[in-house]
Amino acid sequence: KKKAKIAAKTATKQVKYGAVLGAGIMGGGIAYQSASKGIPVAMKDITTDALDLGMNEAIKILNKGVKLGKVTPEKMAKVVASINPTLDYAPVANADLVVEAVVENPKVKDIVLQEVEGIIAEDAILTSNTSTISIDLLAKNLKRPELFCGMHFFNPVHKMPLVEVIRGEKTSDETVAATVAYATAMGKSAVVVKDCPGFYVNRVLFPYFRGFSALLQDGADFRQIDKVMAGFGWPMGPAYLLDVVGIDTAYHCTDVLAEGFPTRMAKVDGDAVEKLFKADKYGQKNGSGFYTYG
Numbered sequence: 676k677k678k679a680k681i682a683a684k685t686a687t688k689q690v691k692y693g694a695v696l697g698a699g700i701m702g703g704g705i706a707y708q709s710a711s712k713g714i715p716v717a718m719k720d721i722t723t724d725a726l727d728l729g730m731n732e733a734i735k736i737l738n739k740g741v742k743l744g745k746v747t748p749e750k751m752a753k754v755v756a757s758i759n760p761t762l763d764y765a766p767v768a769n770a771d772l773v774v775e776a777v778v779e780n781p782k783v784k785d786i787v788l789q790e791v792e793g794i795i796a797e798d799a800i801l802t803s804n805t806s807t808i809s810i811d812l813l814a815k816n817l818k819r820p821e822l823f824c825g826m827h828f829f830n831p832v833h834k835m836p837l838v839e840v841i842r843g844e845k846t847s848d849e850t851v852a853a854t855v856a857y858a859t860a861m862g863k864s865a866v867v868v869k870d871c872p873g874f875y876v877n878r879v880l881f882p883y884f885r886g887f888s889a890l891l892q893d894g895a896d897f898r899q900i901d902k903v904m905a906g907f908g909w910p911m912g913p914a915y916l917l918d919v920v921g922i923d924t925a926y927h928c929t930d931v932l933a934e935g936f937p938t939r940m941a942k943v944d945g946d947a948v949e950k951l952f953k954a955d956k957y958g959q960k961n962g963s964g965f966y967t968y969g
């Protein structure tokens with residue numbers, strides 16, 4: 676009876692206050708996007724440095740808008756004030772919907788998701804921005820799996836129109852509906868997809884990265900491949916895109932996909948991403964990956 680009551684409430688839920696866990700490339704972008712559409716958010720991370728990075732990302736986007744005359748200084752101040760950076764969970768407890776965007780590691784996500792489920796309202800929705808980890812796997816230790824689903828944004832969040840809403844085995848229709856509504860309120864187009872490692876987009880994107888890696892094994896130069904793909908008409912080539920995504924994140928995604936699809940997504944021997952990861956070269960986020968950033 677109680678569950679039915681919560682479901683009825685969830686179906687019509689309008690997110691008035693959101694929360695993002697992790698203030699990295701994605702967490703910072705998601706917090707900015709929500710705040711810029713008038714929905715304030717708490718943004719939680721584990722270090723003040725990480726919180727500063729997340730806030731700076733939002734400020735950078737807004738400054739660009741102000742320079743181009745697309746954003747007024749008043750709007751900029753309002754958006755910045757609508758993001759509440761925090762090291763503790765207290766403000767997260769007020770959220771109608773939480774987006775988990777911490778590192779792509781099932782063990783870390785498992786702990787974070789259980790922690791946050793314990794403090795949010797019993798009808799609040801919990802989502803994960805995971806790129807590849809199965810939603811059912813992440814739901815395994817949750818007490819309210821019906822209120823959990825994937826909410827997968829793309830990088831950079833303020834520019835990429837798509838959000839994958841991933842329905843787990845136990846996700847309720849109401850949770851899917853409310854998550855789609857939040858994505859729409861954030862100005863995004865949502866597509867509802869079934870659960871499996873990699874979901875939809877990354878089961879197309881990562882085989883492309885795998886092809887890139889195999890070409891490097893054949894002796895190709897990553898700069899040339901990038902040039903060719905730009906000539907083909909894509910906005911950037913695979914090496915640059917991997918630097919934007921984050922070499923560490925791409926490396927973890929490759930692991931999850933290889934485990935999920937041992938034949939189709941098997942790892943390439945001597946993989947360039949693996950080598951960069953082991954050399955702590957994470958791409959744009961720490962200044963060096965395939966390319967070097969000043």
Ligand code: NAD
Nearest residue numbers: 697698699700701720721725776777778779805806830920
């Ligand atoms: P990132 O490395 O930029 O940021 C991760 C953040 O999580 C860091 O700031 C870290 O301090 C924080 N963190 C770690 N443990 C935490 C904890 N216990 N509580 C709160 N914060 C914690 O990574 P990212 O690229 O933003 O990726 C985050 C998630 O989004 C991953 O699941 C990734 O797969 C997914 N994703 C990434 C991309 C991309 O292109 N980078 C695209 C879509 C989805």
